[in-house]
Amino acid sequence: MLIKHTPDAYEKLRILGGMATDDILTQPETRAGRGGPYPAPNKNPTHGVYRASMPNGKYINLMRVIFTDFCKMDCHYCPNSHWVPRKRYAFKVDELARTFAELVRRQTVSGLFLSSGIAGDGSKTTEKLVKVVDAVRNKYGFKGYIHMKVMPGAEYEYVEAAYRLGTRLSVNMETPTVEHMQKLSKMKDLKRDILDPMEWVHNLTEGHTNGAVGQATQLVVGAADESDRDIFGRMDQLYTDWKLKRIYYAPFRPVRYTPLEEHPPTPMARSHRLYQVDWLKRVYRFSNDELDLAFTDNGFLPLDQDPKTSIAVENLDAFPMDVNHAKKDQLLRIPGVGPKSAERIVRNRSRHSIDTWRDLTAMGVVRKRAWPFLAFPGHRPPRAKQLKLDLFGEDAREKRRTQAVESVPQPAAPCGERMSCTGCPMLGMPGHPSADSLSALPLAS
Incomplete structure (x- = not known):
């Protein structure tokens, strides 16, 4: 006799928390130990919990979760799209709200990041998220930070309800133009489903203090073969016209079974360059004319030189x-x-x-x-x-490289990389000498 297993709330959190992996409050820093505009979060303390850095440099533990991974949409890049054959899960409204309240009571989390796949349509799914946040606020008494997704295609009344309950709202744009969206989905209309709700959020947040304090969005970089200049054009419009708080740039990663599973992944360095241009515009207040100097003739940012240096060189x-x-x-x-x-x-x-x-x-x-x-x-x-x-100059750079090589004494360690084995972190590892065997090594000539 087969016994059907029904997952409990924490098993769902383990699964659906792991799928809420897009924008949060931060992006990983590329070099450990260096501060910067996007400091790296610490390791997540438990399933569904994400330790994120706030703009003021402090950290907050967020419960990061999607309401359901059911999705009817055909987005060519998304692991939750209908292309991917796998078992799907969903919370009940009070089940998710109660689980969050329990984690707050245990002092495991102090904020919520809530998203979802689109089950039914954008309005019905956003309504579910609104009900979760309403229960969190009014039944369980939580007054803190809630970042809430508004689903593409949501009608105005649900966007307004989300505005009144959330701290920050976001509608994922995913790609910069109508033409690029047509490459990624036959079901989404960029203006109707995404730009209109984003404009509603802007109108609600602009000059009002009785609801969410701003909005963010995300772009999937490289999925539609867009250029960095295409992305910059949309970035400029979003920051200038709609005063977005943040834009996140997620590098495309191919997903099995989707139409783009053979498409090459986007280098993390490309997303990092976009974050740097974003930072120069939003924080350093570089003009568009200045930022234009950072792009190559084909509309991309060089991966081997940061935009600020490119602009300075010009x-x-x-x-x-x-x-x-x-x-x-x-x-x-x-x-x-x-x-x-x-x-x-x-x-x-x-x-x-x-x-x-x-x-x-x-x-x-x-x-x-x-x-x-x-x-x-x-x-x-x-x-x-x-x-x-x-x-x-190439000639000068090659000359300096040659001079540097000629002036450095040849390494004496057996690996050919170091002057001495003493203090080497690889000492005693497979293929490297042990401390006892150092005395048997020939001396450097």
Whole structure:
């Protein structure tokens, strides 16, 4: 006799929490140990719980979950689309609200990120999410942070209800233009299903204080073969016209059984470059004319050079810039100088002249990136034309590489990579000598 297994709420949380993997509040930093606009979250403490960094630098544990992974839509990139044959799960309204309340009571989470597949249509699914959040707010008394998805195709009354209950709302745009959406879905209409609800959210949040305080969205980078310039055009419109709080750039990953399963994945570096351009526009206040210099002729951002450096290289006549006299907005144009370090430079130079790298690095300036572009007493790199020849010319770069190789003594360690085995983290690992065997190694000539 077969016994049918009915998953409980925490088993559903384990499954459906793992599927809510798109935008949250942060994106992983590419280099461990470096602060930046998107600091890396710590390891998640339990299933369905995500430790995310807030814009103020603090952390919040979110219960991150989708209401159901049933979805009728045909999005070519999505693991929840109807293309993928697998077992599906769904919460009941009070079941999900009660589970969240229990995690809050245990002090496991202090916020909620709620999304869903589209079961039925956008309005019915958004109504379900509204009922969950209404129970969380009014039955269980939660007053904290709730990021709530509005489903594509939701009618105005459900968008308004979500606005009154959520802290932040988002409608995932996924792709920048109508033409690109037609490549990804035959069922979604970009204007009707996505842009209209986003405009409603903007109108509701603009100038009002009795509901959600802003909206965000997500773009799937590379799924529709769009260019970075296409994405930037949409980015500009969303930040300028609808005052979005954030845009997230998820690199496309092929999913088995979907029409795009053979499509190559998008490099994480491409998404990272888009985040950097986003940061330059939203935080550094670079103009569109300045940002246009970061793109190649075919409309993409170089993967081997960050946009701020690309822009600086195209404006070499403005460099090197004297850190003791440049205005704050000019300092922000220097690679390796961010908003905090620019503020520290302005504050400290009012008391004394900045004349050492030690001063600048203590203020947060990244010397490796900044040194060709700034000047102070005792440090003045070559002017524009010579700077471009020395730093960015192929012949000069190859010459420096050759000189560097010739000037470095050959490694003495058996692996050929290090001067000595002493202190090597690989010491004693398979294929590497043990400490006892070091005495038997031949001495370097």
